[in-house]
Amino acid sequence: MNLSTQALGTTGPHVSALGLGCMGMSALYGDADRVESIATIHAALDAGVTLLDTGDFYAMGHNEMLIGEALRTAPAAARDAALTSVKFGALRDPDGGWSGYDGRPAAVKNFAAYSLQRLGVDHIDVYRIARLDPDVPIEETVGAIAELIEKGHVRHIGLSEVGAETIRRAAATAPVSDLQIEYSLISRGIEESILPTVRELGIGITAYGVLSRGLISGHFTQDRTLAANDFRGMSPRFQGENLRHNLGLVEQLRKIAEQKGVSVAQIAIAWVLAQGALHDAAIVPLVGARTRARLTEALGALDVTLDAADLAAIEAAVPADAAAGERYPAAQMAHLDSER
Numbered sequence: 001m002n003l004s005t006q007a008l009g010t011t012g013p014h015v016s017a018l019g020l021g022c023m024g025m026s027a028l029y030g031d032a033d034r035v036e037s038i039a040t041i042h043a044a045l046d047a048g049v050t051l052l053d054t055g056d057f058y059a060m061g062h063n064e065m066l067i068g069e070a071l072r073t074a075p076a077a078a079r080d081a082a083l084t085s086v087k088f089g090a091l092r093d094p095d096g097g098w099s100g101y102d103g104r105p106a107a108v109k110n111f112a113a114y115s116l117q118r119l120g121v122d123h124i125d126v127y128r129i130a131r132l133d134p135d136v137p138i139e140e141t142v143g144a145i146a147e148l149i150e151k152g153h154v155r156h157i158g159l160s161e162v163g164a165e166t167i168r169r170a171a172a173t174a175p176v177s178d179l180q181i182e183y184s185l186i187s188r189g190i191e192e193s194i195l196p197t198v199r200e201l202g203i204g205i206t207a208y209g210v211l212s213r214g215l216i217s218g219h220f221t222q223d224r225t226l227a228a229n230d231f232r233g234m235s236p237r238f239q240g241e242n243l244r245h246n247l248g249l250v251e252q253l254r255k256i257a258e259q260k261g262v263s264v265a266q267i268a269i270a271w272v273l274a275q276g277a278l279h280d281a282a283i284v285p286l287v288g289a290r291t292r293a294r295l296t297e298a299l300g301a302l303d304v305t306l307d308a309a310d311l312a313a314i315e316a317a318v319p320a321d322a323a324a325g326e327r328y329p330a331a332q333m334a335h336l337d338s339e340r
């Protein structure tokens, strides 16, 4: 199947209009089903999704090994078309703890060497540090990726959750394909300065949290019990009164979805897709589907057309600053260069 494609910035690869974020298949949203996860990656490739996003720290290499297995067992044509987008830099411990970020050039090359092995590929298509390492100038981290490009181990440089000044410094060092950052109906912080900056510099956006981690998917409920290892259990937007308020916004969105005969998740994804055209920017949503059913629903968003009246109704239902609660707990907000 052919999905429409999108150039990821002026120097980046052409990727499918929707990418598949594989994080939840290994980490952060409670347990996932390995067989179904691999079937979902295969179904995505079969449907024409070419961009697979991961991080080496998602369950300490587990997510990369899962993708490696899916690629090994996929038809050759699908495997050849697949593009890997890999984040590195987060430091973990054997108990699953997090202990900062490492963007030193030697560390970048070390992380890449392991990722290539785990993925079973001879190059990574887009490579990026997950969070700015405050102790290492971005020029050094990006410069190390540029060296990996020269040697053929990486194709493109990406960025993640950094603000306008860091984006400019990185782009002045070497060509940057895309910035990966949270963007959704209820996380619109990029619109003020980040989006104009990437547009000016010819850098694309790979948007994550388009469904706000399931919160605005239409499937999340107030009484859902979360596993101890589920990030949402400590995410401010999923707590008590905040959750009640945020699910109220989803019910407003549901009315619009029902009128259009589509699902809430499809409206939320289609809204992000529509922002690309509105802001004249290359925006590719990464959807976190980890079952074939969720993937099918997400792909259906590509067939949803939102006209000016629809967009106005959506904005009225979910105004820009309507969400209750920050998008990360305070300790994690502190790591976000994009929020400074």
Ligand SMILES: NC(=O)c1ccc[n+]([C@@H]2O[C@H](COP(=O)([O-])OP(=O)(O)OC[C@H]3O[C@@H](n4cnc5c(N)ncnc54)[C@H](OP(=O)(O)O)[C@@H]3O)[C@@H](O)[C@H]2O)c1
Residues within 6 Å of the ligand: 020, 021, 022, 023, 024, 029, 053, 054, 055, 087, 130, 160, 161, 180, 181, 207, 208, 209, 210, 211, 212, 213, 214, 215, 217, 219, 265, 286, 287, 288, 289, 290, 291, 293, 294, 295, 297, 298
């Ligand atoms: N750069 C960064 O800092 C960063 C941070 C986070 C994530 N990411 C990347 O972005 C990707 C996407 O992020 P995300 O997983 O938070 O995004 P998301 O798509 O907003 O959330 C995924 C969650 O939404 C739920 N969902 C409900 N309906 C869905 C549907 N039709 N399609 C997809 N998901 C649906 C899933 O549900 P179930 O519970 O039913 O599975 C899953 O829990 C990640 O996989 C990761 O690769 C990057």
